């Protein structure tokens with residue numbers, strides 16, 4: 001028997017998705033552009049980091065080679081490792097959206113082959129009858145925002161009016177999302193979560209993937225800050241995922257961080273939340289200590305995306321990657337014979353790209369464990385192969401959308 005540890009570095013794309021042009025993302029490359037900026041000194045920030053991007057541990061697992069498989073080029077300014085230890089490659093997404101649920105569900109063996117509903121980027125984002133129903137059923141005096149926006153910009157813009165009027169700030173993006181920002185004290189966290197559940201029901205008719213609660217604190221536009229109490233209310237995955245299949249087979253499925261919310265709590269046997277990549281890493285190590293033979297630990301590292309990708313913050317993203325990379329030896333030391341670790345991503349969010357949205361990209365797939373011999377599997381044509389690799393490794397029946405990479 002064996003155990004599997006699946007870590008999603010949220011938004012850590014490596015460029016060159018075959019269908020990038022259809023998303024307006026031709027040329028987007030999260031790793032490639034961060035490396036290029038860092039090599040040119042544009043990734044420096046006093047007190048945080050400086051110089052070329054340094055990811056020695058992920059490089060030794062095949063990250064540089066995976067990037068070259070994806071784009072044909074090596075990331076700039078990053079040395080090649082003397083030896084590669086992992087089984088590595090790149091993967092392209094087949095799901096039609098470049099959003100977090102589509103990416104994660106496909107990683108878990110279930111691509112999303114339908115189109116989500118999206119709200120328009122011109123004029124009011126939300127239909128008048130939806131806004132009326134939200135105000136009536138959610139017992140609120142109106143909404144602010146009603147547009148596409150960056151979550152940090154919109155709380156700076158409307159936060160004070162929100163606190164005066166009690167109207168929640170509602171916004172969306174190029175993802176299939178209805179996001180609601182409200183002040184934790186003046187509006188109330190519980191009230192915000194209740195409102196999100198009302199809206200979840202109402203946006204089912206619009207085929208919206210997620211309603212997201214975005215609580216914040218502070219008392220003026222300079223210090224409004226979002227808290228770790230974000231909650232995502234997702235629709236159910238369209239078919240059973242490898243999480244459901246493992247749970248059905250009596251295995252432990254330990255969801256760390258946002259994973260529980262992303263899978264609408266389907267197929268999860270244990271849930272741990274933590275705020276921040278380092279706390280998520282600690283929680284993952286604790287889950288690994290507890291995991292039994294045949295179990296899966298599945299973690300989402302959200303900071304890359306939420307704090308740095310969407311915020312178009314190159315030094316921040318680079319520093320977060322370097323900090324994550326430095327934790328890998330600690331993980332390696334805890335592995336038992338037969339264990340496998342898979343590092344991957346759900347989409348890109350190139351911090352040098354226009355706008356603040358995700359970018360359609362290939363993702364790295366870096367696998368390692370005491371009994372894995374190093375090799376490349378090339379470029380996988382769906383993330384679903386990752387879930388089937390987990391299924392095969394843990395000895396459950398294969399699913400219909402992918403095949404094991406090892």
Ligand SMILES: O=P(O)(O)O[C@H]1O[C@H](CO)[C@@H](O)[C@H]1O
Nearest residue numbers: 149150151152173175177310
């Ligand atoms: O700008 P913020 O609020 O971080 O929003 C981002 O987070 C959402 C969910 O991942 C994305 O759809 C994007 O809009």
Ligand SMILES: [Mn+2]
Nearest residue numbers: 010011100346
């Ligand atoms: Mn994501």
Ligand SMILES: [Mn+2]
Nearest residue numbers: 305306310358
């Ligand atoms: Mn995102």
